[in-house]
Amino acid sequence: MNSDSNSSSSSNSGLFDYMVNNYVEWHESITQRRKEDELIEEAINIAVVPFVTSPYQVPFTLEPTYQRWYVPRDREYADIQLYNDYFSPQPLSDATGRLGASTLQKCTAAIQMLAYGTSADAVDEYLKIALSTAREGLAHFVEGVVAQFGPEYLRRASTMDTEQLLRESYVRGFPGMMGNIDCMHWEWKNFPRAWKGMYQGRSKTTTVILEAVASQDLWIWHAFFGTPGSCNDINVLQRSPVFSDICEGKAPEVTFNVNGNTYNMGYYLTDGIYPKWATFIPAIKHPQTGKHKLFTKKQESYRKDVERAFGVLQARFAIIRQPSLAWSTEILWKIVMACIIMHNMIVEDERDGHLHYDAIEFINDQPQNLAGSPTGNNNQPFTVRSGRLDRLNLNVYMENRNNVRDRETHIALKNDLVEHIWERFGNE
Structure with missing residues (x-):
């Protein structure tokens, strides 16, 4: 009888110790987690809150924007220089309101390519005309010469x-x-x-x-x-x-x-x-x-x-x-x-x-x-x-x-x- 009572009391004490240990571990984990949260909140208050509340605001964009690369060409000055050297042009304005390449600039580029055999991008230095513009100007120039003067100067x-x-x-x-x-x-x-x-x-x-x-x-x-x-x-x-x-x-x-x-x-x-x-x-x-x-x-x-x-x-x-x-x-x-x-x-x-x-x-x-x-x-x-x-x-x-x-x-x-x-x- 005494042996049964002793075994029962020992089992109850072991269960009690186990529950106490679990409680202690849980309490320590909760305490550690609270300390970590307090440290994180303190870091936010020190580093982030002053930056957000400052008058400087970081611009927010959904996706990055890229500026198109282009070669700045002073077409107005090139046209004035060509006028002062040889001609009296009357350039037209493009959609942006800038003066586009004049007819004399394009014809001069075409004649320069024909006479000197230069490439289309070589006329950019003096006439300020891009490669594609010079190439298209040459095609239109030779086509116009053949259509206008061909019947007379290519006659039988x-x-x-x-x-x-x-x-x-x-x-x-x-x-x-x-x-x-x-x-x-x-x-x-x-x-x-x-x-x-x-x-x-x-x-x-x-x-x-x-x-x-x-x-x-x-x-x-x-x-x-x-x-x-x-x-x-x-x-x-x-x-x-x-x-x-x-x-x-x-x-x-x-x-x-x-x-x-x-x-x-x-x-x-x-x-x-x-x-x-x-x-x-x-x-x-x-x-x-x-x-x-x-x-x-x-x-x-x-x-x-x-x-x-x-x-x-x-x-x-x-x-x-x-x-x-x-x-x-x-x-x-x-x-x-x-x-x-x-x-x-x-x-x-x-x-x-x-x-x-x-x-x-x-x-x-x-x-x-x-x-x-x-x-x-x-x-x-x-x-x-x-x-x-x-x-x-x-x-x-x-x-x-x-x-x-x-x-x-x-x-x-x-x-x-x-x-x-x-x-x-x-x-x-």
Whole structure:
């Protein structure tokens, strides 16, 4: 009995101790947590509350804002400087009220890029025009030049133009010569990579070909641009419309005498790659006799007119001399045509300085040879008539085409020219 009572009292005391210990631990944890809360509240009161209650307020934004980066350009000062140097512009205001780039600034940038071959961002230093503005201005400038002045300065030779060409060629010893034909390559740097095989020629560079006909005064009468650089002069000729007016009967009809024989079609001086057509007269490859050597000397001398025209064109417009940075053949074509138009403008303005003879004396010596002219006679060196536009049918077209490609006429005309030049210049 005593043992049972002792075990019961010991178990009760153990349970009591366990409950007391749990209470003590709980109380200590609560006390520690209160102390931590008091420390946190004290830290907030010291550090945060004075900053919040101060007059300085931190701006609150939902998301960060970024200011757009731009290059400050003083367009107003550049326009005034351009006015003081050259022009009198009337610039327009943009949407913000600032004066935008004037028309003269854009045209000056385009001409500077054409003449000096500079990149679009190089004009920013003086004209204060961005790269995109200069590039768009160049595209609009060349397009406007071609549209406005192309019909006049890219025209085919009219009746009066043909007479002038025949007078010059008669004085030089080549009756019936209409000029010189040749091709020039313009390197294309920013070409599409998929087109490299088509535009890469034997020079291992991608180029675009320009075919041109030039006269003694360096006027370019025919320009055909856009053929890939992998083609040669013969491939370009097959695509070129240089003889389309003759085949269609639109070109002026030319008749001239050489060595007692009459021919009814003008011709061009060429190099050795061109085919033996009635409209092409190349030099003799290996001249042996004195006649052939003299003919080759004269032919090679006069054939350099088109080479000089290419050289002058590249000297005046360095953009053609340097690799092109454009991305499409369309803008390349517009640039080339605009340069040729402005080149012909300069030739027209300076044409009298290129003549090596007095045209008035020659005209008095040889009266004009128009059909129906009251002073015309059968002994005149050439005759020019207007083309007949009513002869547009397939039979006539094929007949004219065959006459252009006639090999026998080519051989006969070349032999007559050899005799004519020997008779005229053989005693020199």
